Amino acid sequence: MIGRMLVLVAALVAVPVGAQDYYGDMRPDAPELAARGPLQVGVRTLVAEHKDQLDILHISAGQPNPRYSRKLTLEVWYPARLAAGQKEHTVYTDVLGSGANDPARPNTPFQFNGRAARDAAPAAGQGGRYPLVIVSHGYPGSRLQMSYLTENLASKGYVVVAIDHPESMRADKAGFPSTLLNRRLDDLFVLNTVAAWAQPGSGNFLAGVVDADNTALIGYSMGGYGALNTIGAGISASAVAYVPGGALAVNQQGNAEYEAARDPRIKAVVAFAPWGGAHKVWDEAGLAKVRTPILFISGDQDDVAGYQDGVLKLFQGTVHADRYLLTYVGGRHNSAPNPPSPAAWSNFDDFMAYSEPVWDSRRINNINQHFVTAFLGIQLKKQPLQAYLELPPLGADGTIKPDPGLWKGFPKRAAVGLEWLHLVPQ
Secondary structure: OHHHHHHHHHHHHHOOOOOOOEOOOOOOOOOHHHOOOOOOEEEEEEEEEEEEEEOHHHOOOOOOOOEEEEEEEEEEEEEEEOOOOOOOOEEEEEEOOOOOOOOOOOOOEEEEEEOOEEOOEEOOOOOOOEEEEEEEOOOOEOOOOOHHHHHHHHOOOOEEEEEEOOOOEOOOOOOHHHHHHHHHHHHHHHHHHHHHHOOOOOOOOOOOOEEEEEEEEEEEOHHHHHHHHHOOOOEOHHHHOOOOOOHHHHHEOOOHHHHHOOOOOEEEEEEEOOOOHHHOOOOHHHHOOOOOOEEEEEEOOOOOOOHHHHHHHHHHHOOOOOEEEEEEOOOOOOOOOOOOOHHHOOOHHHHHOOOOOOOOHHHHHHHHHHHHHHHHHHHHHOOOOHHHOOOOOOOOOOOOOOOHHHOOOOOOOOOOOEEEEEEOOO
């Protein structure tokens, strides 16, 4: 017995110190494109204030049009040029919980490491500026909950801007109507703000660095809802009624103001477990307005957004878009975030807000890095990566399941548990 214990201790000691300290690092079975890119990564925290916005949570008979400013904290990752002695290391601070006044899940601060140099100088792009990727979290969530992906993309030549959506964060979760109304408005405001910062002479460190005319949106859960709404999936008349007073009509299919706000700078969307399909947020006419290429990613046991009547329905209904669907078989709703911090292990609900019951979160992270790299590389950089998406279809449409080892970029036997579909525009 003692001998067996010594062997176990030796095996534990043999694990490299710090090997699991950074979210997003590659497991041995990670697919090829999950590897970090060749560029060093910097990170900065900026703030943008969207003034004179409808305060939908305080509408009343006496105040039918209350206004306020939405202060958006942004985390910005970018290719960097490190100074002598500077290292790609930072410590992020986030909070657990589900709102400021939930005694069962108090807002508990926690920290985790990141592979990015805080406030490093930006690196000039080779052959031009870097495409922009805007990231929108779930409800509730934070701008830091997908750092494994944001850092990875910055290392591959993107400027990545993740938004803290007011009233939708774990620290300040408030009424759901704010999320329904503001996700599209926040996305477009951030796009316009970064485009202004990118102009020569703006005084912002992104001046001349980022190409806002070549943008992708990445959204998780309600962030996915907002991304689809931003690219032309106007909500249905029945969904407008989710909020009394008709305030959601600004996001409605057929509304002239909404239709005119569709932004051609957005070239691609990655929608992780997008909410709304199972809740009849969109009808066929609304989904049919989407023309932007989309990568959907979901678990087939998603009990928040729904799968058969949710994400799969959205994938099938966006009939005029080139779209892909990656499915984690047995996965639930947490197909997007970082793994749960050790700080979350003492509270079941906090742990389950990040964890997947039957999937290792680090494996999910690596697979996401791989497919998002291929998809955005094709759509934003015209890179010859199509072979990584031209895969044998697995499941969901009744086709025969070939050996998952045929999937390009995956080690032998490592694509098990995944399904893949691709539909071209009608």
